[in-house]
Amino acid sequence: MLDAGVLKEIGGIVGTQHLLTAPEELVLYGYDATPAAEVVRPDAVVHAGSAEEIAEIVRLANRTPFYVIPRGAGTGMTGGSRPIRGGVVISTQRMNRILRIDPDNLQAVVQPGVVTEHLQKQVEAQGFFYAPDPQSMATCTIGGNLAENAGGPRAVKYGVTRQSVLALQAVLPEGQLVRLGARTLKSVAGYDMLSLLLGSEGTLGIVTEATLRLLPLPESRRTLLAVFAEVEQAATAVGAIFRAGVLPAAIEFMDGNAVRCVEDYGEKSSSGLPREAGAVLIVEVDGGAGDVERAAAIVERVMLEGKAGRVKLAASAAEAEGLWNARRAVGPALAKIAPLKVNEDIVVPLTALPRAVAGINSIGAEHDIECAIFGHAGDGNLHVNFLANPLNSDEVCRVERAVTEMFKLVVSLGGSITGEHGVGTTKQKYLSLELSEESIDAMRAIKAALDPRGIMNPAKIFPERAEDGS
Amino acid sequence: MAPEKKKPRLRYEIDRCVRCGACMAQCPVYGATQREGGVARGKIALTRAEQDGRLEAGQVFRFHLSACLLCGSCTAVCPNQVDTPFIVQAERARLAAAKKTGRIKSFVLRKILPSRRLLPALLSGARFSRPLWASKVPKDSGLHIRFLRGPGGERHRIPKISRPFFVERDGSDACGVRRAGRKEEDPQMEADVALFAGCVSNYLRPQAAGAALAGLARLGASVTVPTDQGCCGLPAFVAGETQAARKNALRNLDAFLPADGPWPRYITSPCASCVYMLSKHMVELLSDDAEVAERAREFEERVVPFSTLWLKLRGDSPPKTALGEKRGPLLTYHDPCHLAKGLKERDAPRKLLTSLPNARFTEMEDADRCCGQGGSFCVSHYDLSLAIAERKVESVLRSGADILVTECSGCLLQLKEAMGRVKPGSEVILTSEALLRFGEADPETD
Numbered sequence A: 001m002l003d004a005g006v007l008k009e010i011g012g013i014v015g016t017q018h019l020l021t022a023p024e025e026l027v028l029y030g031y032d033a034t035p036a037a038e039v040v041r042p043d044a045v046v047h048a049g050s051a052e053e054i055a056e057i058v059r060l061a062n063r064t065p066f067y068v069i070p071r072g073a074g075t076g077m078t079g080g081s082r083p084i085r086g087g088v089v090i091s092t093q094r095m096n097r098i099l100r101i102d103p104d105n106l107q108a109v110v111q112p113g114v115v116t117e118h119l120q121k122q123v124e125a126q127g128f129f130y131a132p133d134p135q136s137m138a139t140c141t142i143g144g145n146l147a148e149n150a151g152g153p154r155a156v157k158y159g160v161t162r163q164s165v166l167a168l169q170a171v172l173p174e175g176q177l178v179r180l181g182a183r184t185l186k187s188v189a190g191y192d193m194l195s196l197l198l199g200s201e202g203t204l205g206i207v208t209e210a211t212l213r214l215l216p217l218p219e220s221r222r223t224l225l226a227v228f229a230e231v232e233q234a235a236t237a238v239g240a241i242f243r244a245g246v247l248p249a250a251i252e253f254m255d256g257n258a259v260r261c262v263e264d265y266g267e268k269s270s271s272g273l274p275r276e277a278g279a280v281l282i283v284e285v286d287g288g289a290g291d292v293e294r295a296a297a298i299v300e301r302v303m304l305e306g307k308a309g310r311v312k313l314a315a316s317a318a319e320a321e322g323l324w325n326a327r328r329a330v331g332p333a334l335a336k337i338a339p340l341k342v343n344e345d346i347v348v349p350l351t352a353l354p355r356a357v358a359g360i361n362s363i364g365a366e367h368d369i370e371c372a373i374f375g376h377a378g379d380g381n382l383h384v385n386f387l388a389n390p391l392n393s394d395e396v397c398r399v400e401r402a403v404t405e406m407f408k409l410v411v412s413l414g415g416s417i418t419g420e421h422g423v424g425t426t427k428q429k430y431l432s433l434e435l436s437e438e439s440i441d442a443m444r445a446i447k448a449a450l451d452p453r454g455i456m457n458p459a460k461i462f463p464e465r466a467e468d469g470s
Numbered sequence B: 001m002a003p004e005k006k007k008p009r010l011r012y013e014i015d016r017c018v019r020c021g022a023c024m025a026q027c028p029v030y031g032a033t034q035r036e037g038g039v040a041r042g043k044i045a046l047t048r049a050e051q052d053g054r055l056e057a058g059q060v061f062r063f064h065l066s067a068c069l070l071c072g073s074c075t076a077v078c079p080n081q082v083d084t085p086f087i088v089q090a091e092r093a094r095l096a097a098a099k100k101t102g103r104i105k106s107f108v109l110r111k112i113l114p115s116r117r118l119l120p121a122l123l124s125g126a127r128f129s130r131p132l133w134a135s136k137v138p139k140d141s142g143l144h145i146r147f148l149r150g151p152g153g154e155r156h157r158i159p160k161i162s163r164p165f166f167v168e169r170d171g172s173d174a175c176g177v178r179r180a181g182r183k184e185e186d187p188q189m190e191a192d193v194a195l196f197a198g199c200v201s202n203y204l205r206p207q208a209a210g211a212a213l214a215g216l217a218r219l220g221a222s223v224t225v226p227t228d229q230g231c232c233g234l235p236a237f238v239a240g241e242t243q244a245a246r247k248n249a250l251r252n253l254d255a256f257l258p259a260d261g262p263w264p265r266y267i268t269s270p271c272a273s274c275v276y277m278l279s280k281h282m283v284e285l286l287s288d289d290a291e292v293a294e295r296a297r298e299f300e301e302r303v304v305p306f307s308t309l310w311l312k313l314r315g316d317s318p319p320k321t322a323l324g325e326k327r328g329p330l331l332t333y334h335d336p337c338h339l340a341k342g343l344k345e346r347d348a349p350r351k352l353l354t355s356l357p358n359a360r361f362t363e364m365e366d367a368d369r370c371c372g373q374g375g376s377f378c379v380s381h382y383d384l385s386l387a388i389a390e391r392k393v394e395s396v397l398r399s400g401a402d403i404l405v406t407e408c409s410g411c412l413l414q415l416k417e418a419m420g421r422v423k424p425g426s427e428v429i430l431t432s433e434a435l436l437r438f439g440e441a442d443p444e445t446d
Helices: A004-014 A023-028 A051-063 A116-124 A142-148 A193-197 A231-243 A256-265 A289-305 A317-328 A330-337 A350-366 A393-412 A428-434 A437-450 B002-006 B009-015 B028-033 B040-051 B059-066 B073-077 B084-097 B103-112 B118-128 B130-136 B199-204 B206-218 B234-238 B242-256 B272-280 B290-302 B306-314 B337-342 B347-355 B382-399 B409-422 B431-438
Strands: A044-047 A068-071 A088-091 A098-102 A107-110 A165-171 A177-181 A206-213 A220-228 A250-255 A279-287 A310-313 A340-347 A370-376 A381-388 B177-180 B192-195 B222-226 B266-268 B330-334 B403-406 B427-430
Touching (some): A004 A044, A023 A044, A023 B040, A023 B059, A051 A088, A051 A165, A051 A177, A051 A206, A068 A142, A107 A116, A116 A142, A165 A193, A250 A256, A250 A317, A256 A279, A256 A330, A279 A289, A289 A310, A317 A330, A330 A370, A330 A381, B009 B084, B040 B059, B040 B084, B206 B431, B242 B290, B266 B306, B272 B290, B330 B347, B330 B382, B347 B431, B403 B409, B409 B427
Parallel strands (some): B192 B266, B330 B403
Antiparallel strands (some): A098 A107, A107 A206, A165 A177, A250 A370
16 A cells, blocks of 8 residues: 555645546556456556656655556456556556657557557558557557557567667656667667567666667558468468468468357358368568559469468458458457466477477367467467366366466467467466576566566566565 | 357357457557557456456446447457457446446437437527536436547537528428428329438538429439437447337337338438448347337338439439539548448448549548547547547548548548637538438439
């Protein structure tokens, strides 16, 4: 609990109208999009208006001390913004201005509360393009994207958020307001602090301004659907696209279960995906008009050579949108059939895709758990969904065992336990499957050096140790 | 779905929210405040906590519950189609039942709106002494609540009351039913429409109901206006005043579908929010008595939005006027939430407007974005409501349209006020009025 004096000081910094302490407000900022997570109330919520305000609060947090928990729009999937030890939630939603769009330098300068899709629309209106496209981009904010190093379908060609960030202004855990990176396309002055902060899940700093990289908006795009009888055929075909010299903007994968789910339960689907498919790939190529036609033809040929039973090139933008809608409908459709949907965002090297898919399916079968796999096959990132009834405790246990085995498989294939969602609170217990004790210790040492009092977003990423405790 | 059905509906809807936050993209209140309490996900989290006994229904709780337009924008983008308007209404009703809503508002909703005498009396008095009216009528009033009060009440323009009211206009015949249209004597007539005016059309804007009547009559329909009709009950219903809404419902049921007949084939209204209420909640409110419930079901089935009915009666035939460049003012259309999201009707109003020979039509950006009216929301959350309307006004201005058309009288009043602040004198009309002004000339009177 924070005492009244501290609250008054915080109110003095941000203005009392931006400091929320009513029990209702504490419930409202006690959750994010993490499935089945309990509401945990913070002690207070502030809607910060500037970098200076955030720095002042963080300095106060060090003096007092109290925990601070950075928060964007609260759409994270692993609990990164949950105030699990109480403290003050610092929301950056109010800092939502696009400060500058600078096409000549291929960059945009934004505040952290800008909604990702809003930025995209603004730059696209000027013929430019901000590449990162997390699934929640209609609602999530740039600040959250930076903290989680978010990615999306376009990552296969354009990379994740990291590849689109040139410079940051951030408040470090002791309240220092610093600039990191450079507003140039290159810079090797000092440590690559950008990479350290991006994906640190709000444990190493709060971004207060970002200089993001823009690209010229591709002139044209084509989308095609390839249907395979066997899951492994589709997984194998992904590599064949690259070998043929094409780098698509997206290669999305849905297994047969995911396809049938969308067809049976999807709201807006009626995409006509074949129910009997073992798997489908949705491939999108972008670029200059001529290049795109050529690339689409190559992909079509490669798919057929890869034993695709059917390849359909979308004839219009509307048809392409229909394919994408089918892909987007997977998550919601799965949620409809199974009240508990354990969605893990594993990632494996491309060549391991066929083995990963086959292995996961046999793990599911072994534990008698229904599973659906879909995701961004182009970068080896798969969303594996184990479906269960939360009231069936035996089933829930079997899901847990299946998840652990899957992570072990993924790591043995040279993959990672999380490609997009981060570790947060929900994947802590699996972290040591992928990272050695030494490398986790090195990370803890960095955290301790930058945040000696441990006030910033505590109890995230690293598994709790006996000496941690609150 | 099957195992979940056993839960009460409120719990069932609450439990389907997975807090993904998709609602944040469309919620008008969240758009204006960027606060979690504004958006569906937040309101559901609060309701869940309250129901589980982990949270008191305190002042802030009631504030967030009241700060909802019930526009259904959240449901439209929700992966699980969670019915947040239902949740909010049901929770409001629970609190109201526990006597936790404001006493004045409650009085207006329970006593004044269902009454056929009090509301007209209040309104007609106001015509002569608006300042007096404003000072005398309770701060939290029901439908005309819109004009009187709230934190911004004094800044509201109070619309002029129009006497005589539409429903009493032109007198009524012996059986309490007035008829219009050419085929009234023909027992074989194809269409038989009973017109529900709605409070705004009845008391403030009789020309809108008159236009609806004329527009349908032109298509050869026989149109009746049952004189015993009242308020549709939506303001009371959404405030959780279920008893008051039930009274409204019963009165309208008896007015339109008297137990001893005759019954009209269609029931429509120039206002889509009334249509929404009359076609979605009659059975729910009147389910106690079997005979009444059966009539309520018959009633709901007959209710059709105005433009939908127009299209139905007219058919898809092309306009009779000559081809070539159309002239006349440029119209644009605002989708009322109750029509576009609640009743899923987006095409008919557009077909109506594009068919008009004497006006042109242009689509605005985000035409289905809520205008921020939301019944009493626009009064109890005056500044927020206008902030939401500002985005709509920007879209309208960018469209370059001369006249803004909509099909809900709530939207109409809101948009008139919001547009008037930026562009004084700008016109906002209902589809029925557009039909009369810019439609094909009446073949028989020409």
